[in-house]
Amino acid sequence: MKQKTLLAERFKELSNPLQPEPTGEQPQLTKLTGIKAVIFDFYGTLFISGVGDIGIDDGNSDSQLLLDALDGADIEVSDPKAGKRGYEIYNKVVTDEIQEIKASGIPYPEPDIRKVWRNVLNQMYAEGLIRSSTSSDDHERMAVEFEVRMNPVWPMEDLHETLEILRNKEMILGIISNSQFYTPIAFEALAGHNLTSLGFDQDLLHWSFEESRKKPGLQFYENFMEKASKKYPALQPENYLYVGNDMLKDVYPAHEMGMKTALFAGDNRSLKWRKDDSRTKNLKPDIVITTLSQIAECI
Incomplete structure (x- = not known):
């Protein structure tokens, strides 16, 4: 058995369904004009994360x-x-x-x-x-x-529905994620499809382990925008909607790049308002969503 196949099978064998934990937040939806691309965070947004995020230095000793x-x-x-x-x-x-x-x-x-x-x-x-x-x-x-x-993970319950709607709207899809080599393997194993068949542009899959740098570093996002502008030179930053669950790691840097922003407030494990951080305490996302499918109502 090839190594990637073996690793994918282990994700399937050792993973169990997870449900998002209610946050008590209300969606704040408004129509966003000019959106041509939707870029997602992975852990805590596209997928439920048992610990809310990925971080190789975040676990407790066991x-x-x-x-x-x-x-x-x-x-x-x-x-x-x-x-x-x-x-x-x-x-x-x-x-x-x-x-x-x-x-x-x-x-x-x-x-x-x-x-x-x-x-x-x-x-x-x-x-x-x-x-x-x-x-x-x-x-x-x-x-x-x-x-x-x-850090057990599982796809958000309306992941497939949302991606299908966005594909039908001919949206460009990408990911900016703190990640490791196994992140795309886990995605494809548990979602049951490869990333490109789900509509993601291979050139807009931006994984932190490939650059030795991660969120909320602005250079990580700048490198994404450089790749995106080469692939889609007609698009401006405001044509991108970035969707993530963390005001500091997701909304703040995406806002600094000039993107429109959506805070995903659908799982209490991962939702991070970061109201005590000077970079985010006065920052507001363009929309707040409590399910992924609400994106479609705004673009």
């Missing part, structure tokens, strides 16, 4: 979870301390990777989780915590086994 992930990746443990000590190694490796990228001048770094797990597993082997050395396939498998347990 020794048993790490042991379960090692077992799922067929990595044999040789020391009962592997769970606890493995987490300590993981946290240090993540911190070191973040600091290394920051030192290169990137204020919001996004380490590649494959490199993280390579270093973690190499160190665990050196300390006698696991029985054998590991390969690049092992590093990817470990990343997926860990992520699916740490």
Whole structure:
């Protein structure tokens, strides 16, 4: 079985349906003129995120979870301390990777989780915590086994309906997401279709792990706009609607780029108003939606 297929199967096997948690927010809808493209956040917007977002440095230490992930990746443990000590190694490796990228001048770094797990597993082997050395396939498998347990995801209930409506409206579709290599694999595995068949433009899939930088860094969004303007030179920033669940990571940078903005307030796990941040406390999205399908009412 090819590696990507294997990883997709693991997402299917280990994932269970999730329902959005009510936020108590009311939609604030208005007609937006001139929209030609709709760009989405992934975690917490297109997909329910069990922890509300993705962040390789955001999880709580859980020794048993790490042991379960090692077992799922067929990595044999040789020391009962592997769970606890493995987490300590993981946290240090993540911190070191973040600091290394920051030192290169990137204020919001996004380490590649494959490199993280390579270093973690190499160190665990050196300390006698696991029985054998590991390969690049092992590093990817470990990343997926860990992520699916740490941050379960599931498509928003009206995802397919919304994308179909937008395709019928001939909207250009894209994604700007804090992400890892497994993000598009999870999307396609759990949505049941590849991204292009769902209407997404391959050139407008903007993943943070590919750039070592993430939201809310403005350069990450500027790089997207540069790609978009090359592909669609006739479009202006105000022709883009950006949809995300976080006022700081989504609405603020998209607004700075000149895009129209939609705050997705449909799941209490992921909704972030960020009213205590100077960049967002006086910022208002163009619309507030509580279901994805409400986008169609506004464009």
